[in-house]
Amino acid sequence: MKHKTLTQSMAWLHTWSGLIFGWLLFAIFLTGTLAVFDKEIDGWMRPEIPATSLSQSAAAQQALGYLARQHPQAKTWNIGLPGERSDTLTVSAGEQRRGGGTALDPRTGEPLAVRETAGGGFFFRFHFTLNLPRDLGIWTVGLAAMAMLVALISGIVIHKKFFKDFFTFRPAKGQRSWLDAHNATAVLVLPFHLMITYTGLVIFYLIYMPAAVDALFDGDRDNLGRALRGAPAEQQVRGERPTRSEAAELTALEPLLAEAERAMGPVSSLSIHNPGRSNARIEARPVLGNRIELTKGQSMLFDGVSGEVLRQPAVSRPSLLTQKVMAGLHFAQFGGYSMRWLYFVCGLASCAMLATGVVLFTVKRRRRHDGEGAVGALLYHIAERLNVTVVAGLMVACVAFLWANRLLPVELAQRGGWEVRVFFLVWLLSLGHAIIRPWRSAWREQLGLAAALCISLPALSLLGESLGDYLYLELTSVALGLLLAWPCWKLYQAPKERAPRRVGKQPVAQVN
């Protein structure tokens, strides 16, 4: 075996780990980028929910009225409040369930007939589980994230002129342009790539590195949680002895909400235990992201009759705070819409970096794809097709998922499941299409389809009634569609323009 230099072996590592995991990573990054706006997409997918400008306490009053009428005997009432990002007011009785509940019209307090949908949460779940069984998915994504770190570091090592080429982009020069674009999107957005990949791994530190929990707490997560909080077991509200209690009026919600907002920032939900009794308790939870720290699970407890504060929100210990800040950095719930947009655009840049990376692999080999032997040639052909499927096909599938939300009949049983099925079916079809068509046509047609579906997305709001306000989502969709139309248009031009040049001394097939 020949002796290789460090750069050569790093280049080998970068090429192959980048290619194999690049496909997976592109899917993870694209859905993650979309998940930045998961609630907004979710709102779009439930057009029956009207846009409101009602205050939270007014909405909460409507919810209380409905719960008192429908579930006067329930132990617990849960109210999900509308907020900056969502117009949805949901209520449920009994144990709190995630994402469940009945949607109410905040103006009238009557239940709304909202279509069943997988919702924007699909992109979020796909982002970290790939729609596989949860633990398997999390492990796969974690492996891909490790590979991403490896590719980033090896990429820095093999980059010959990191600072000299900092701003270099030379368009319309074939392979050179692809390499430039890959380098520019990688180098200039490097802080984001490193941050998002590393913090992504930190979120599931207990799943990836369970040894300490197993050794110290016998794998008991609840025990660990208590130890981390550094608090004695909190008094369990639900476990309280059913002491004698008489009927009592619930305190006014408005001052209570104001107090919770002062202590924790905007409130996302309320749970009312023992409503209408003298031992009523009201638990208020904040929306995520008044600070970088991921405040999931934080809450504040009030006496439901007198309205006084029984428990202030907990303050994290430094070790836990570190993890929560890192998780918070990844979730991007802080800093409002401007930060959200920054994350979205940086995420798109990451997607562009991954896409140019995997495309570069085939562009390099298009001319002489048997340079690395028969296996290399076979891999080239597979890579060419998978590139189309993973990059263009996935984009078609994502937007087809949104189309399915509006086009599938509302009365269809298991409708949310069918939306997801449409997503995967379209993705599968795109693979078939990429196999039977020549690569240039496959790219052109799938990018064109994705662009057309994105640009015409606003037209869907004309079908049936849609009561929400989706201006920004629709504008974004159109903008993304135009962005996709650009490479598609370039592909149409390419062969014509290149024909005379090929006669000259430049046999490089150029695509852009």
Next chain:
Amino acid sequence: MALIAALLLACGGMLGLCLGLERHYKQLWHRLPSPMLRRGLRGMGWVLLAASFAVSVHVWGWAMGPVAWFGLISLAGLSVAFLLPYSAR
């Protein structure tokens, strides 16, 4: 509003750093910059980036400001890199 200010400052800063490099200066003006000018452009670039940092911290505070600033200068650098060859023609 402040976001736009911080972004424009970051763009200006990145443009300064970029034109402070011989290759990119030549791309725009087809001649070599004098060492003085080059240093001036680079200095200006750093000053503008620092100003963008100050604006970010002012708006988002010490915790979130730097996060936003890294994002802003990344995007600013990216747009400078991708727009430069097109404006050079």
